[in-house]
Amino acid sequence: MLKVEGLTVYYGKALALQNVNLHIEKGELVALIGPNGAGKSTLLKTISGLVKPTEGKILFNGMDLTGLKPNVIAKYGLTHCPEHRRLAPDLTVLENLELGAYLRKDKDKIKEDLEYVFQLFPVLKERLNQKAGTMSGGEQQMIAIGRALMARPQLLLLDEPMLGLSPIMKSRILSAVKAIRTGGVTTFLVEQDARSALKIVDRVYVLENGTIVMEGSPSQISTEEHIRAYYLGA
Numbered sequence: 265m266l267k268v269e270g271l272t273v274y275y276g277k278a279l280a281l282q283n284v285n286l287h288i289e290k291g292e293l294v295a296l297i298g299p300n301g302a303g304k305s306t307l308l309k310t311i312s313g314l315v316k317p318t319e320g321k322i323l324f325n326g327m328d329l330t331g332l333k334p335n336v337i338a339k340y341g342l343t344h345c346p347e348h349r350r351l352a353p354d355l356t357v358l359e360n361l362e363l364g365a366y367l368r369k370d371k372d373k374i375k376e377d378l379e380y381v382f383q384l385f386p387v388l389k390e391r392l393n394q395k396a397g398t399m400s401g402g403e404q405q406m407i408a409i410g411r412a413l414m415a416r417p418q419l420l421l422l423d424e425p426m427l428g429l430s431p432i433m434k435s436r437i438l439s440a441v442k443a444i445r446t447g448g449v450t451t452f453l454v455e456q457d458a459r460s461a462l463k464i465v466d467r468v469y470v471l472e473n474g475t476i477v478m479e480g481s482p483s484q485i486s487t488e489e490h491i492r493a494y495y496l497g498a
Contacts, residue, residue, distance in 0.1 A: 265290045265419055265450055266311070266342075271320035273303075273310055273474075280306045281474045284320070288419070288452055293445040295453045295461040297495060298471035304454045305347050307471065308421045311452075312344035313337045324419065339367055341418035347427065347454075349408040353397025357388050360396050360407050364414030373416070380447075381410035384440050402433030409440060413449070420444065420451045426460060438464060458495035462486055 266288040273281040281303045288294050298304050309315040311322055313334035322329045329337050334344075343364075351360050361381060365374045382389040385406040391399070396407055405425055412420055422441065426434045434457070442464045445451050455461040462468065462482040470478040470491065478485065485491050 265292075265325060266452070267321075267323040268307075268311065269321045269323070271307070271310060271322065272318045273306055273315060274318050275306075279474055281310070281317075284471075284474075284476055286469055286476060286479070288450060290450055291445075291448070292467065293441070293451045293453065293465045295455055295458075295465040295468045296471055297455060297458040297461060297468060299494070300456070302471045303474040304471055305423055306474075308344060308346075308423050308452070308454055312342060312421055314344070335367070338415060341416070342421070343412045343415040343417035343419070344421040345408050345412035345423060345425065347423040349404050351396045351404055351407055351411075354395055356393050357396055357399070357407055358392040361388070361410050361414050364411035365416075367415065374414070377414055377416060381413055384413075384443060385410060400433075402429050402436065405429065405433075405437060406440070409437070409444075413444070417449060420449050422451060422453045422455075424454055424456060426455060426457050434460060458491070462496075 268284055268286045271281055271284040284307060296304050306315060310317050313332055316331060324340060324342055361378060368374055387403060388406055388410060396404060409425060425437050429437065438460055441451065441453060453461060453465065465482060468480060468482055468485045469476055486496060
């Protein structure tokens with residue numbers, strides 16, 4: 265479904281990503297782990313069109329998306345749920361969710377997807393008219409994921425969905441990510457909490473200093489001494 269070939273990105277003169285190659289098959293849940301500043305968020309932003317690459321290609325279902333605008337990429341079914349949620353704090357829960365469907369015209373399907381979001385996150389249905397900015401961090405993350413799902417993505421890019429959350433809320437978000445994949449949405453998960461991510465994904469890429477240094481199954485990755493020492497605390 266997604267193929268990234270030789271992707272290189274600079275911020276001014278600073279090299280952010282260097283010759284990144286990866287692929288994601290339809291139906292997979294794939295994680296990208298790595299230290300802070302490794303370029304994980306930059307990679308997602310480049311795939312979704314928020315950052316322009318210096319070199320390389322981004323192919324989605326065989327179509328070259330390289331350099332296209334984010335709204336065009338979103339129309340093709342690739343949706344980005346960004347780090348730090350980026351909600352409209354003065355809008356209600358419902359209004360934030362509806363923003364995710366702004367490109368769509370199929371009202372009946374939009375209602376179906378709204379109900380699906382409420383199944384995943386029942387608390388959102390209870391607080392439809394509450395302003396998003398007054399919700400807890402975990403609840404705001406639920407809104408952000410729900411908003412992304414309202415675009416009915418083929419591929420969902422999730423950037424640090426468990427960042428700063430309590431253990432209980434992390435568990436809820438982790439279960440939701442698992443359910444989203446089970447529901448048929450291919451997912452690319454960027455996550456600082458490698459231990460949690462490895463529990464649910466099919467494959468893992470490790471990004472360090474802007475370069476993919478390792479790729480494999482969770483069991484393969486977790487047995488590597490370097491990974492155990494730096495990411496799993498073992």
